[in-house]
Amino acid sequence: MDDDGIETDAWAADEGPGPGAPIPASAAWREGDHPGRRLFLSLGDLPLEADPTGVLPDAVLAYETWGELNAAKDNAVYIAHALTGDSHVFGPAEPGHHTGGWWNAMVGPGRPIDPAKHFIVSANVIGGCQGSTGPASPHPEDGMPWGSRFPYVTMRDMVSAEILLANHLGVDKWRLMAGPSMGGMRALEWAAMEPHRVGAISPVGSTGATTADQIAWSTSQIAAILADPKFRGGDYYGAADGDGPHVGIGIARMIAHTTYRSAGELNDRFDRNYQGDSDPLGKGGLFAVQSYLEHHARKLARRFDANTYIALARAIQSHDVGRGRGGVETALARYTDKALVIAIDSDRLYPMQNSQRLDAALSGSDGIKVVHSPVGHDGFLVEAAQMIAFMEEFERTL
Structure with missing residues (x-):
């Protein structure tokens, strides 16, 4: 599986209407599309951390x-x-939703997070492209997509919106807030911003502050999108299918997906094998790993939005739970309830030392839990049995 929880063990066909169909300029959910299971909360004018005089109207x-x-x-x-x-x-996967649930292994009947026992909530983040206000959404002044006008949003802006959602739903305190990667970052921000409204957190394969190495990887992904001439400075929403920035977002995805897997897993899985009968040595063919990455490039372009990719990558770069709070350790000292910190031993994007720092900073942590996997960052999805065992054991203590 990849970072979104979509199965990736085979890559013969792409997501969408068919491998030969043109890739849309944007696969963002738009007003008028089938809502699927989505509900919508109007937040009014949302204050933005990076622009103290501005709001997201x-x-x-x-x-x-x-x-x-x-x-x-x-x-x-x-x-x-x-x-x-x-x-x-x-x-x-159903009308309104391109893919099935990204964490079906963890959430659902008979799973650790079971709707028969829990009231389960998940929202698309501010800046996203699946129903929440983001770059593809209509600007209130003219009804045209925000595009290049969309403001910089931070992880804390996303959590501010989630706090308003909790208020709307009548949730005074979450029994548990769990999330992988960027989701874990928001769980940590909740713990720092509203420590008395979270009874337990579980950051999975995450970090208390984005490191220079992680910023470097995402910078190259952003640059790939910005360099695509069909990105048009961010105002590409009127482009025809096949005429959008799918090359740029595809390259960004290839870079990202490489960080989601481990070097050992890629070497063991693909070696220097050719894709099918093709010969890449001057004859136009592909190595198998190249074909695999190209598949993921097309797959994301068929269900995501390039501006949103940039907005969320920049929000991840902004992440530092200790910013303005005396550092990560001081910020997390505000939170004294339970924590389940999970790391993947082969993760090269958010390596073990990131989770070890969280484990040391969170007084409610009972020792880091390690997923043993050759896969890398995606191990939190691929190694479902280990993840389920950790979450079931933790949930029984709440």
């Missing part, structure tokens, strides 16, 4: 829920998605 948050909030209001669980995920954490 008429902001909307798209979210989904499963189960019911009990009378005691103590069974609410928030699942925070990663970079290219969305609110559809559980369920099948």
